[in-house]
Every structure is written in C-alpha cells, then in structure tokens.
Amino acid sequence: MTTAPGARRVQRYDVASLLDVAVRVFTERGYDGTSMEDLARAAGVSKSSIYHHVEGKEHLLRLALERALDPLFAVLAEPGATSGPSLGRLEHVLRREVEVLVAELPYVTLLLRVRGNTGTEQWALARRRDFDAEVVALVRAAAAEGALRADVDPALATRLVFGMINSVVEWYRPEGPRDARSRSGLRPDAGRLTDGVLTLVLDGLRAR
Incomplete structure (x- = not known):
C-alpha cells in the first residue's frame, strides 16, 4: 500500500523512543511551551498513540x-x-x-x-x-x-x-x-x- 502524497508518515514508537523525542522538543521549546500536539507531530504519531504508553506530558518529563x-x-x-x-x-x-x-x-x-x-x-x-x-x-x-x-x-x-x-x-x-x-x-x-x-x-x- 502506498502513502498518499503529503500524508504524515506514521512511525512505531516505544517509551524509550518517545522519551528521546520529548526531551529534544522540551529542550528546544521549553516544557511549558510544548503541547501534546507538538510531541505527537515531532514523533509522527497520534496523541492517542502517546497516551497508550504514558499518562501525559508530565509523565514523560x-x-x-x-x-x-x-x-x-x-x-x-x-x-x-x-x-x-x-x-x-x-x-x-x-x-x-x-x-x-x-x-x-x-x-x-x-x-x-x-x-x-x-x-x-x-x-x-x-x-x-x-x-x-x-x-x-x-x-x-x-x-x-x-x-x-x-x-x-x-x-x-x-x-x-x-x-x-x-x-x-x-x-x-x-x-x-x-x-x-x-x-x-x-x-x-x-x-x-x-x-x-x-x-x-x-x-x-x-x-x-
């Protein structure tokens, strides 16, 4: 199955991989300036996928x-x-x-x-x-x-x-x-x- 042009490539993430992304985004944007949407976008996954692994942004922190x-x-x-x-x-x-x-x-x-x-x-x-x-x-x-x-x-x-x-x-x-x-x-x-x-x-x- 091919991915439609412009579609976001969805990746598979575990907690360790999500942490790597979260730390990078928290450091770049500041924790207060980072939303769950920002994290989902950076990871290439949906917010619900993140919630499958952790309770939320502060849990990642x-x-x-x-x-x-x-x-x-x-x-x-x-x-x-x-x-x-x-x-x-x-x-x-x-x-x-x-x-x-x-x-x-x-x-x-x-x-x-x-x-x-x-x-x-x-x-x-x-x-x-x-x-x-x-x-x-x-x-x-x-x-x-x-x-x-x-x-x-x-x-x-x-x-x-x-x-x-x-x-x-x-x-x-x-x-x-x-x-x-x-x-x-x-x-x-x-x-x-x-x-x-x-x-x-x-x-x-x-x-x-």
Whole structure:
C-alpha cells in the first residue's frame, strides 16, 4: 500500500523512543511551551498513540528527569564513593558525574533547565539539592582531613564546581562542531574532558 502524497508518515514508537523525542522538543521549546500536539507531530504519531504508553506530558518529563537523576545517585553508592579518604571519594563522584553527563547529555541538559513550575520539576530540583548536599559533605570532610583548602566554604566550592561541570551541556557536542568553521561546539575525547575538569577543580581546591 502506498502513502498518499503529503500524508504524515506514521512511525512505531516505544517509551524509550518517545522519551528521546520529548526531551529534544522540551529542550528546544521549553516544557511549558510544548503541547501534546507538538510531541505527537515531532514523533509522527497520534496523541492517542502517546497516551497508550504514558499518562501525559508530565509523565514523560518525570521519566526523562529520572533518567538523568538515577545514574547520578547511583554514583553515590559505588565503592569508590563510599570507602577510602574523602578526597578520593570526592574525585570519584566528580569524575563519574562528568561521565554521566556525557552519557546522558540530552537528559541532563533538560534537568538543568527545569524551573520548578510543576510538581515534577519541583521534585527534580529537590533531588538536585540532595545530590549537592552529598557532595558538600565530601568537600567538608576532605577539608577536615587536610586534603582540601579550609579557607573556601564547602557549599560555595561545590556550587562553583557544579557551575563548571554543568556548563559542559552548553558547548559539548558528541557529534562534533555544528559548523566546521566554528569552535562553538567542541568534542574533546570524553576521557580528556573528565581529566581536564578534575585537574582544574582539584588543583584549585587542594591544600597547599
């Protein structure tokens, strides 16, 4: 059977595929500016097809934010984050945070752009604060052990560190620069990216 000229090509989607589309559209248009019709159009399916998989737009947002947050919290339970000197644990958490950011770049980008306008967004912001608190505790413990400078407030240091790490979503492009003539989109090797972040962060914080 042939498709009539101008007809929309209907695709088959599962939840994972719908999430990929939703994250892209939410990031481009903003969550508040995205309708279910926008999502259906981007996915090439009907709204009823989307409702077959999820309860609605906010359900998609929740699933997307869970995909960004769950691996971050999983890092906190890894052996490298739970045993040994505090500085080593901090380095492990920060290194793995960069790795998660690169692996789940579209999802982390969306996470960093939520503003708390819905219950799901408020939940995500609360989870981010919980994660931040865990890292602040590691910075404070490492300073108490004499491994990090004691003259920098741990909460301030953590906020500045996260500012550097989170800025990666604004310029890191896994596919390379958008324009070969421009350096606005960079793709360093993921390992070099992580090493660079850790070197800049920890060299500035280490006790002299």
